[in-house]
Amino acid sequence: MSASLILCQCGSCIANIFTDTNGNETHGKLITKRSKQRHNQPCQSNFQSPSHHPHRSSLRNHLTHDLGTNAEEDVESDDTSSLMDTSSGSQNEADSAPVLCMVAIFIAWLYFFCNLSQDKCRMARNFLLRILKHQQKQRMNRLALPQDPRTLIRMAVPTFDLRRIPYCPVCFSLYQLKQLPPKCTYRETPQCNPCNTELFLTRSNFRSIRIREGKMNPAYQIHPCDAPFYSIPIGTYITQTLDTWLRWFLQLDGIEDQMSKWSDEVLAQNDERIIDIQQGNSWKEMKWKTKAEDAKSLQLCFSLFVDWFNPRHNKLAGKQQSIGIVCMACLNLPPSIRQKFEYVFIAGLMPGPQAPDMSTIGHLMSPLVDDLLAFEGPMNIPTSNFPEGRLIETRLLTLIGDSGARHKVGGFASHSANYMCPWCMIRDTDLSKVKLGPLRVGAE
Structure with a gap:
């Protein structure tokens, strides 16, 4: 190693491998001292002075004290994957599987919910391996832990039938x-x-093939x-099957207990207070092919939500585009967790750049309608409480959305329209006695 060159292990140089005079390989790159200072500037901007970030400073001091003086330099290198020795045996692989799963979920959580970059996720992975080695005070069996955060995210996120x-x-x-x-x-x-x-x-x-020194391989001409x-x-409409999602949803621990507990709480209301949609007449008068008293049957009601948004940050001076989302929420769940993202069924993403109108939105809704019709009759699906299977029925009860979504999906007219339905001749004056009127002909 030249006296004027020093080893740099920043985020850009760590991808290179340097071999010293003794033949040992080290991750990093030999650069000048001035270049080293320039490479460290982005890192110094992320870690400000202790007066600005006292908690971050104390955390770094604590990690440096526990992991050694060179902890920060070591944790940025890819050598952390070799901290654990390779050991054969199915028992060791079985013991490392839960740790691998927890690390993958943690890295995915940092990426999706904490908005950390892939470099920061890679550093967090290396920190975890350092902590595991320091905690056990001995050599551990090597974990087959991928180094790329994108691979960890794919391992943590469940796959659905799209x-x-x-x-x-x-x-x-x-x-x-x-x-x-x-x-x-x-x-x-x-x-x-x-x-x-x-x-x-x-x-x-x-x-195209680059021609070097005026020569080109004839095989590539x-x-x-x-x-x-x-x-x-020219384009694909991405949807998710209701059958696949229900099989995953009903396998969640405690999800059926949450439904039954909330249903019992609603039925136990002695006063006339309305606390949930399950007390409404539409819910009570819903027709099912299975009996609610049967423990092996489960009757699910869903609400449909449709809306469009501008992926170009909704600026009037920018591009005007519309991308829609179709999702459903299970109304059997308690209201406190009913609208949580992890329990919402994403039925489809309506492509842009323009939103469909009232006559064409039915094309995009047809896959969801077919899935709902398939569950109109009871279907046997394994659940968490019934591994052998449970009879599942689904119904669509409510439509949620703004005025544009309600008009397009439900076919409802505006509040000032004389005719309340685009398919029949019922007027707004007959709203109190709504019934099916004479249908309109094609010319109308």
Whole structure:
């Protein structure tokens, strides 16, 4: 090692491997002293003086005292993956599996909820391994812990059955991938012209090759006009199956106990106070194919929420785009946890850049409607309290959303409309005696 060069192990240089005169490999890079100061500036900006961050300063001093004077330098290196020796045996692998699962969930929590970067998540992973070694005071069996935070996040987040359905970007008609026509064939009415929107994008496999020293391998001399082409759908509508989500949801520990406990609390109300939707007439008059008294049956009611948002930060001077979300919440849960994100079913993400209108939103809602119709009859699903299976029925009870979402999804008119429904001739004066009126014809 030259006297004028020093070893740097910052976030950029740690990816390199340096071999010293003795043949030992070390993560880092040899740079000048001036470059070392410049590389340390981003790190110093993140850690301010102790007067500004007393808790952070005390934490660093505590970790430095416990892990040694070179703890911060060691924790930023990738050598922490080799802190634990490799040991054969299925028992050791079984013992390390819970630790690996907890570390993966913790790293995913830091990334999603604490908004930490991947570099910070990698440093947190290295800190955990240092703490585990220091706590046991001995060599440990090596954990098969991935070094990339993205791999840890994929391990912690459960996988669901996502459906990617090709769609038309104009009328939002959905097609099967094996039966996808070149152009959209949707007609709003039999007399209207078809949509005729292109449903495929053409991509080229040609990649330009750099010519070095005026020479080029003849095997790569492909003219762009002769390059092979392939077609892909112009867009896909991503949805989640209700069956897969219910099988995961009902396997959660204590979720069925929460439902039954809240149902008993609502039924125990002796006064006339209304504390939940389960006391309403619509809930009580809901028709089911199974009996509520049967312990092996579970009747679930859901609320549907639809809304659109601008991914461009909703600025009037910026781009105006709309992306929608379709989600459902289980009304059997207590109100305190009913709307929590971990218990909400994300049915689909409506693609942009424009929101569908009242006549085309039915195309995007059709996968969810098919899933709800499949659960109209009881379906046997294993649950946490009934591993052998329980008869599950689902119903959609309420629609939640702003005026635009209610008008599009439910077909409701505005508060000042004379006709309350777009499909029949009922007027607002007959609101007190709402019933099915004469249907409108196609010309109307």
